[in-house]
Amino acid sequence: MAVQTRPATSGMSKRQRAKIGRGVQYAVLLAVVVVAALLADWGRLQDQLFNLEVARALFPTVLTTALLNTVLYTASGFALGLGLALVLALMRMSSVAPYRWISGAYIEFFRGLPALLVFLSVGIGIPTAFNNVSFNRNVTVMIALGIVGSAYMAETIRAGIKAVPNGQLEAARSLGMSHGRATVTVVIPQAFRIILPPLTNELILLTKDSSLTFVLGATLAQQELTQFGRAAMTTYPGMTPILVVGLCYLVITIPLSVLQQRLERRFGPDGR
Amino acid sequence: MSDVKIEISELRKSFGELEVLSGVDQRIEAGEVVCVIGPSGSGKSTFLRCVNLLEQPTSGRIVVDGVELTDPDADIDAARTRIGMVFQQFNLFSHLSVLRNLTVAQRKVLGRDRVKAEETARENLRRVGLAAKENATPAQLSGGQQQRVGIARSLSMDPDVMLFDEPTSALDPELVGDVLDVMRGLADEGMTMLVVTHEMQFAREVADRVLFMDGGAIVEQGRPADVIGNPQRERTRHFLARVLNPTHAVSAVESDSDHG
Numbered sequence: 442m443a444v445q446t447r448p449a450t451s452g453m454s455k456r457q458r459a460k461i462g463r464g465v466q467y468a469v470l471l472a473v474v475v476v477a478a479l480l481a482d483w484g485r486l487q488d489q490l491f492n493l494e495v496a497r498a499l500f501p502t503v504l505t506t507a508l509l510n511t512v513l514y515t516a517s518g519f520a521l522g523l524g525l526a527l528v529l530a531l532m533r534m535s536s537v538a539p540y541r542w543i544s545g546a547y548i549e550f551f552r553g554l555p556a557l558l559v560f561l562s563v564g565i566g567i568p569t570a571f572n573n574v575s576f577n578r579n580v581t582v583m584i585a586l587g588i589v590g591s592a593y594m595a596e597t598i599r600a601g602i603k604a605v606p607n608g609q610l611e612a613a614r615s616l617g618m619s620h621g622r623a624t625v626t627v628v629i630p631q632a633f634r635i636i637l638p639p640l641t642n643e644l645i646l647l648t649k650d651s652s653l654t655f656v657l658g659a660t661l662a663q664q665e666l667t668q669f670g671r672a673a674m675t676t677y678p679g680m681t682p683i684l685v686v687g688l689c690y691l692v693i694t695i696p697l698s699v700l701q702q703r704l705e706r707r708f709g710p711d712g713r
Numbered sequence: 714m715s716d717v718k719i720e721i722s723e724l725r726k727s728f729g730e731l732e733v734l735s736g737v738d739q740r741i742e743a744g745e746v747v748c749v750i751g752p753s754g755s756g757k758s759t760f761l762r763c764v765n766l767l768e769q770p771t772s773g774r775i776v777v778d779g780v781e782l783t784d785p786d787a788d789i790d791a792a793r794t795r796i797g798m799v800f801q802q803f804n805l806f807s808h809l810s811v812l813r814n815l816t817v818a819q820r821k822v823l824g825r826d827r828v829k830a831e832e833t834a835r836e837n838l839r840r841v842g843l844a845a846k847e848n849a850t851p852a853q854l855s856g857g858q859q860q861r862v863g864i865a866r867s868l869s870m871d872p873d874v875m876l877f878d879e880p881t882s883a884l885d886p887e888l889v890g891d892v893l894d895v896m897r898g899l900a901d902e903g904m905t906m907l908v909v910t911h912e913m914q915f916a917r918e919v920a921d922r923v924l925f926m927d928g929g930a931i932v933e934q935g936r937p938a939d940v941i942g943n944p945q946r947e948r949t950r951h952f953l954a955r956v957l958n959p960t961h962a963v964s965a966v967e968s969d970s971d972h973g
Binding site: 606608615617622631634708 | 765767790791793794796797798800802804805806807808817818821822823863866867870
């Protein structure tokens, strides 16, 4: 064990005090867990939340329909949002002033609105305002999620582009690349490497925002995870469907985090 | 006179109120190696960066290879393919391998096909002694290696003129030699070079002409033996005394400019 290198002076050493402090923290944690475990009604919890029979009844539809729809809605919305965001970011840095204004106004507007309002506007507002315009439901979802994501991602991308050292652009220009060519070939790829973590963040946020598609109404085949879970709760007793659906979200988001870490490691500590 | 590669007249550059270049004239002939020395803030880097218009001059005329770059209608991108530039901070494209650093502009700007671009790239990597590193990423290379890749990248465009902006200033001392060797080789092959540098020994041995800049103007110029060995102007002497004897071991400003 620890060897006293110094003759003990009066009272406790700093290390001893730290040791006792840690011991107290463990004790508090243990006490909380024990009290919670004693107070919980395990029988009811199992019946209401961890009901295996109910859980089994949800499969495989929860995967083949609900999870699949969540992934599809999110992926299409993210793809559209990313494209839009890139255009908006470039517009915001344009030398043409009206482009900067339009992009700035768009970002401020849609960043400030609750996603639910965007869904309602796209899903109900547009068909009402323009009599003959009605999109396929999947397209409506894609547009709504794309708009929600694009406002945030535009700022993320702009930050990434600004974070690329100016020397990279100068080197590209000195080799004869035009400004546009240099931006596409050199600056944007490096910007995306920088913004990989916040972009993953945005993808995860969109995954959860896809639950808002319920305001558009859905057939059984169009239900995504949250709506599926809520519908199942009216069929089965207890809250087990919510737990199952919650785990399904983690099945999507945790691999995304792992993928992000993989990609970051692959691109290496970016040498400047 | 042989043909003039770079002709600069009445070059001025201001950043806001601050005038950094106050009327610089210069003619550089084909195959000439010109080193620019001077204290920091003297405008020597700005001068170099004006030659390929990385800095837009406030006024004046710059002609490279018979093309007036300061003409607003000049095709600056086309002109830059013939003017190589090497940066103090290397500025290698950090997301690309060494080989792709050398091929990307060849392919996208000169329109060379992959085979031809890679052939040219490998030839230039051999030239700077880094043939084995084509698959490395810039982050895996030492500063000296990165700078040699930077030189090879410029050479892959087959430039007529090379500009060097303090190419060894960001390097650890033991890595400077390799880079200077590559530059010496280029000079021997007859490349027209304009080099901003603090390497007095290199300027002495390799330069055909040395320009001493101070306060945004060329104060003194001539053969290196004259400008560095026997400076005529007080400001040049003062600068050289500080550069060549930075610790003030011997009292400054004599003909002590012969360094150890």
